[in-house]
Amino acid sequence: MTSDPPLSDAVDDTAADIATMEIRGAATIAAAAADAVAAQARETASETDDPAAFERAMRRAGRRLYDTRPTAVSLPNALRYTLGRMEGDDVETLHDSVLAATTAFTDRLDRAQNDLGRVGANRLRDGDTVMTHCHSTDALSCVEHAVEQGKDISAIVKETRPRNQGHITATQLRDLGVDVTLIVDSAARRYLDEADHVLVGADSIAADGGVVNKIGTSGLAVNARERGVPIMVAAQTIKLHPDTLTGHTVEIEMRDEAEVIEADAREAIGDITVDNPAFDVTPPRYVDAIVTESGQFPPESIVTLMRELFGESADRPWEEPDATTADATGPTA
Numbered sequence: 223m224t225s226d227p228p229l230s231d232a233v234d235d236t237a238a239d240i241a242t243m244e245i246r247g248a249a250t251i252a253a254a255a256a257d258a259v260a261a262q263a264r265e266t267a268s269e270t271d272d273p274a275a276f277e278r279a280m281r282r283a284g285r286r287l288y289d290t291r292p293t294a295v296s297l298p299n300a301l302r303y304t305l306g307r308m309e310g311d312d313v314e315t316l317h318d319s320v321l322a323a324t325t326a327f328t329d330r331l332d333r334a335q336n337d338l339g340r341v342g343a344n345r346l347r348d349g350d351t352v353m354t355h356c357h358s359t360d361a362l363s364c365v366e367h368a369v370e371q372g373k374d375i376s377a378i379v380k381e382t383r384p385r386n387q388g389h390i391t392a393t394q395l396r397d398l399g400v401d402v403t404l405i406v407d408s409a410a411r412r413y414l415d416e417a418d419h420v421l422v423g424a425d426s427i428a429a430d431g432g433v434v435n436k437i438g439t440s441g442l443a444v445n446a447r448e449r450g451v452p453i454m455v456a457a458q459t460i461k462l463h464p465d466t467l468t469g470h471t472v473e474i475e476m477r478d479e480a481e482v483i484e485a486d487a488r489e490a491i492g493d494i495t496v497d498n499p500a501f502d503v504t505p506p507r508y509v510d511a512i513v514t515e516s517g518q519f520p521p522e523s524i525v526t527l528m529r530e531l532f533g534e535s536a537d538r539p540w541e542e543p544d545a546t547t548a549d550a551t552g553p554t555a
């Protein structure tokens with residue numbers, strides 16, 4: 223028996239970059255995963271004429287990507303879309319089906335972000351101030367469209383410890399011509415009195431409308447509700463987590479303590495526990511609107527959209543066919 227075609231370097235590099243957060247943010251991760259799947263298809267097609275070997279190589283690539291970070295469902299949804307459309311009896315047809323799917327997926331991502339940006343922009347009025355947390359390309363699309371509509375928007379940007387994604391948000395908003403004030407995370411409540419909206423993205427949205435996003439989002443939402451500031455979540459529909467339809471919860475990624483405390487300080491403090499959860503869950507009652515490319519939804523009604531898009535169960539095309547059947551109801555991200 224000849225050996226299976228190797229994993230593409232593009233897949234290996236993309237997986238490593240997602241794990242180390244060189245590539246980060248749910249939509250960006252999804253786009254990178256689709257590109258890596260396309261690279262694997264191209265390389266594998268030039269190395270084998272065995273359709274079964276081609277399919278195995280594609281599934282292996284999918285698993286490598288899937289295993290990188292557990293919380294953003296855009297990653298498995300990207301694999302569902304691209305590997306789920308792989309079909310054919312020969313390598314050329316299989317290759318073409320994957321390439322058509324990755325191209326369609328990337329186009330959909332761009333269009334969805336643009337469309338939801340227009341919806342979100344309608345919620346922003348001329349002169350409004352938004353408070354942001356982390357860095358979300360979906361959330362930024364709303365501000366970008368509002369600015370294009372001629373609205374004057376200001377932003378209070380939380381730095382978002384420990385990785386300071388707020389710095390990326392601050393830079394990109396500044397480049398859009400938005401007046402930006404950067405604050406430390408713990409100053410958020412004080413500055414909420416100056417904000418007209420809290421605007422965040424999402425890594426996953428559960429069937430009950432719970433929003434999984436960067437750690438600190440839920441505390442911000444509770445404070446915002448107490449201050450009467452509406453909370454808007456910008457999330458294209460690849461952020462809907464189909465496994466939650468069948469009762470599964472979303473796994474919250476725990477990251478390395480080195481992101482929280484430098485080695486010297488860690489050593490000086492000694493025997494303590496350092497926890498570094500990357501995400502939290504904001505209950506639906508603290509969210510005013512989820513803005514998607516299909517319009518805006520109260521969180522409680524997002525389940526209808528989820529059923530429409532995914533049906534009652536989500537397949538796992540990166541798994542071997544037998545494993546898919548056996549694990550169809552098993553625990554997931």
Ligand SMILES: O=C(COP(=O)(O)O)[C@H](O)[C@H](O)COP(=O)(O)O
Pocket residue numbers: 246247248249250294355356357358359360361387422423424425435436456500
């Ligand atoms: O929580 C994060 C990123 O976390 P991390 O930096 O740990 O990946 C973002 O708010 C969402 O992924 C949405 O981003 P987008 O709207 O770009 O998909």
